[in-house]
Amino acid sequence: MLTIAVDAMGGDLGPRAAFRAIEKLLRKQKDVGIHLFVEPDWRDEAEQTLQRFAPRFRVVVCGQSIAADEKPMVVLRHREDSSMFQAIDACRRGECQGVLSVGSTGALMILSRHLLGVLPGIDRPALATRIPTRGRPLLMLDLGATLSATTCNLVQFAVLGVAWCRSMGTEVPSVGLLNVGHESGKGTDEIRGAHQVLGKCMPENYAGFFEGDDLYRGELDVMVCDGFTGNVALKTSEGLTEWLTWMLREELRSHWGLRLLLPFWRRMFRRVHRQIAPSRHGGALLLGVDGVVVKTHGKSDVSTYEYALQYLLRQVQNHDRSSLIEQISHAQGVIA
Amino acid sequence: MLTIAVDAMGGDLGPRAAFRAIEKLLRKQKDVGIHLFVEPDWRDEAEQTLQRFAPRFRVVVCGQSIAADEKPMVVLRHREDSSMFQAIDACRRGECQGVLSVGSTGALMILSRHLLGVLPGIDRPALATRIPTRGRPLLMLDLGATLSATTCNLVQFAVLGVAWCRSMGTEVPSVGLLNVGHESGKGTDEIRGAHQVLGKCMPENYAGFFEGDDLYRGELDVMVCDGFTGNVALKTSEGLTEWLTWMLREELRSHWGLRLLLPFWRRMFRRVHRQIAPSRHGGALLLGVDGVVVKTHGKSDVSTYEYALQYLLRQVQNHDRSSLIEQISHAQGVIA
Numbered sequence: 001m002l003t004i005a006v007d008a009m010g011g012d013l014g015p016r017a018a019f020r021a022i023e024k025l026l027r028k029q030k031d032v033g034i035h036l037f038v039e040p041d042w043r044d045e046a047e048q049t050l051q052r053f054a055p056r057f058r059v060v061v062c063g064q065s066i067a068a069d070e071k072p073m074v075v076l077r078h079r080e081d082s083s084m085f086q087a088i089d090a091c092r093r094g095e096c097q098g099v100l101s102v103g104s105t106g107a108l109m110i111l112s113r114h115l116l117g118v119l120p121g122i123d124r125p126a127l128a129t130r131i132p133t134r135g136r137p138l139l140m141l142d143l144g145a146t147l148s149a150t151t152c153n154l155v156q157f158a159v160l161g162v163a164w165c166r167s168m169g170t171e172v173p174s175v176g177l178l179n180v181g182h183e184s185g186k187g188t189d190e191i192r193g194a195h196q197v198l199g200k201c202m203p204e205n206y207a208g209f210f211e212g213d214d215l216y217r218g219e220l221d222v223m224v225c226d227g228f229t230g231n232v233a234l235k236t237s238e239g240l241t242e243w244l245t246w247m248l249r250e251e252l253r254s255h256w257g258l259r260l261l262l263p264f265w266r267r268m269f270r271r272v273h274r275q276i277a278p279s280r281h282g283g284a285l286l287l288g289v290d291g292v293v294v295k296t297h298g299k300s301d302v303s304t305y306e307y308a309l310q311y312l313l314r315q316v317q318n319h320d321r322s323s324l325i326e327q328i329s330h331a332q333g334v335i336a
Numbered sequence: 337m338l339t340i341a342v343d344a345m346g347g348d349l350g351p352r353a354a355f356r357a358i359e360k361l362l363r364k365q366k367d368v369g370i371h372l373f374v375e376p377d378w379r380d381e382a383e384q385t386l387q388r389f390a391p392r393f394r395v396v397v398c399g400q401s402i403a404a405d406e407k408p409m410v411v412l413r414h415r416e417d418s419s420m421f422q423a424i425d426a427c428r429r430g431e432c433q434g435v436l437s438v439g440s441t442g443a444l445m446i447l448s449r450h451l452l453g454v455l456p457g458i459d460r461p462a463l464a465t466r467i468p469t470r471g472r473p474l475l476m477l478d479l480g481a482t483l484s485a486t487t488c489n490l491v492q493f494a495v496l497g498v499a500w501c502r503s504m505g506t507e508v509p510s511v512g513l514l515n516v517g518h519e520s521g522k523g524t525d526e527i528r529g530a531h532q533v534l535g536k537c538m539p540e541n542y543a544g545f546f547e548g549d550d551l552y553r554g555e556l557d558v559m560v561c562d563g564f565t566g567n568v569a570l571k572t573s574e575g576l577t578e579w580l581t582w583m584l585r586e587e588l589r590s591h592w593g594l595r596l597l598l599p600f601w602r603r604m605f606r607r608v609h610r611q612i613a614p615s616r617h618g619g620a621l622l623l624g625v626d627g628v629v630v631k632t633h634g635k636s637d638v639s640t641y642e643y644a645l646q647y648l649l650r651q652v653q654n655h656d657r658s659s660l661i662e663q664i665s666h667a668q669g670v671i672a
Contacts, residue, residue, distance in 0.1 A: 133579070134582070148524055180567040185404075185407070186404075211571050212571025212574070213571040213572065213578070216578075225568070231516040231547075232565050236549065236572055237548075237573075243470050247470075248584075261597070268588075
């Protein structure tokens with residue numbers, strides 16, 4: 001049986017959304033166990049909702065959770081009793097095989113590195129997610145773990161992305177660098193540096209510079225960028241999708257003839273939504289950590305949690321530590 | 337009569353798109369003159385298309401145009417004969433009141449600073465454009481002139497944005513900083529520094545940190561970010577809009593009942609398109625330069641050129657140098 005740790009503290013909508021999603025998961029998947037980490041106030045509600053799934057389900061009551069803007073030193077020294085620390089530590093001790101957290105990305109990064117360590121050859125883990133595109137899904141990293149990335153960070157992100165895609169079955173994944181132009185002189189020093197290294201050392205994988213409007217074309221397997229840019233690009237996409245959907249609905253409501261066709265719209269919107277909904281890619285993987293850690297969106301609702309839990313389960317099932325390490329060491333060998 | 341300089345070299349679709357747009361403009365606006373700067377190969381076609389508008393229209397034949405990845409030193413020392421250099425220089429000499437260029441952003445920035453200078457109190461100009469949102473339009477800057485912005489750059493961008501909005505009639509423009517979270521501890525050192533300065537010195541304008549999904553909410557007048565992030569966010573939006581529009585069209589074509597309603601769709605799509613089309617915000621302003629310089633998208637087609645020309649004309653008509661300088665010096669006074 002696979003057991004996963006869920007840190008449900010810190011989301012904008014509170015842990016109740018997590019309870020509902022866990023209930024659905026435990027009802028559907030009989031071979032999965034959940035350890036839920038919450039503050040004392042939420043113990044009773046969690047047990048009322050989920051205790052019937054024991055012993056597959058367990059509530060672990062923790063102390064103060066981590067605030068969004070807490071300093072790294074405070075997180076490491078004074079939050080050992082928090083739900084996030086305890087959830088990751090359960091993974092370290094081998095009681096769980098993966099962690100899902102809705103808490104602060106910064107804290108998750110620090111605690112994962114501290115408790116689980118990083119894979120050999122990697123300096124900093126990256127936050128990665130697969131976004132839907134016109135063609136095949138695109139693994140985008142980093143999404144906020146490393147705000148300013150050095151050349152070395154960017155190269156390692158490319159190596160991590162390629163290694164992960166290989167471990168998921170893509171034989172020769174293609175990887176691009178997100179930039180402000182396609183020409184080799186464009187971009188910051190860090191990006192131009194990474195362009196040179198990748199061009200020399202991963203010629204079969206590296207496809208060059210790409211711009212923001214290439215993201216959704218579906219021509220790549222991996223897109224590498226610093227965490228600031230990735231975070232803004234992904235959230236901008238969410239905001240734009242929301243606005244466009246709203247605008248289309250308003251247009252459809254504005255005409256009686258179109259209102260008559262509402263059932264058609266609903267079906268159509270549902271199909272489109274299924275392809276692009278942010279909740280579908282709400283689960284992001286902390287790639288490079290020596291363990292399976294998934295961060296879900298701070299604004300997670302029940303459906304986002306559901307997808308994130310499914311995403312984590314798939315990651316745990318497909319996790320092949322030795323293959324990842326082998327891929328990384330191979331790439332590092334070529335680079336060095 | 338207003339005269340504007342058009343540097344038509346360097347666009348992905350060639351200068352022909354510019355000729356058509358200029359023809360439409362000159363036909364509609366009798367009080368506007370155009371000086372068109374092109375390479376010798378294009379002289380005959382330009383004259384054939386547009387010579388009938390003389391003396392309002394003039395072709396200036398130039399030497400080698402500037403390549404997209406040319407080094408700043410090469411641009412400054414060896415491209416005095418290029419269309420971009422000549423167009424900006426016509427502005428410096430007072431022959432034209434504004435410049436439109438489709439060429440390299442980096443070169444445009446360097447040459448504009450070199451030939452026109454910057455406004456007193458500003459270190460680096462910013463590339464700014466007004467994007468459509470759910471509410472009022474949002475002036476976003478920088479979009480690629482300063483890839484890595486210091487705290488001081490970001491503060492100056494905010495000052496420039498606010499000053500420009502005031503000069504366009506908004507009495508108390510609100511300005512936000514684009515970040516990876518709303519909390520004060522989030523972001524890079526540069527952004528947190530700018531947050532502190534703006535909070536102290538422009539309390540009536542500064543509205544705090546905003547995330548990517550806030551861009552299209554329409555709650556702000558100005559959004560400040562470094563040029564790398566702004567460039568990627570804007571181009572990502574263009575790519576996503578293109579994909580979503582394509583997906584909806586495919587959905588509508590997939591069902592015979594929906595195909596019957598094509599005239600409705602067309603009208604609806606046209607209305608939505610009018611609100612969001614990238615060509616509508618294809619014109620970006622080089623804010624902080626001592627003159628009126630507009631950069632249009634490298635992928636500009638006829639309609640993009642048309643909007644960019646209209647945008648430039650409005651800028652030239654509304655340009656109030658002394659008011660801008662006064663606003664900047666006022667803000668700098670508060671900050672210092």
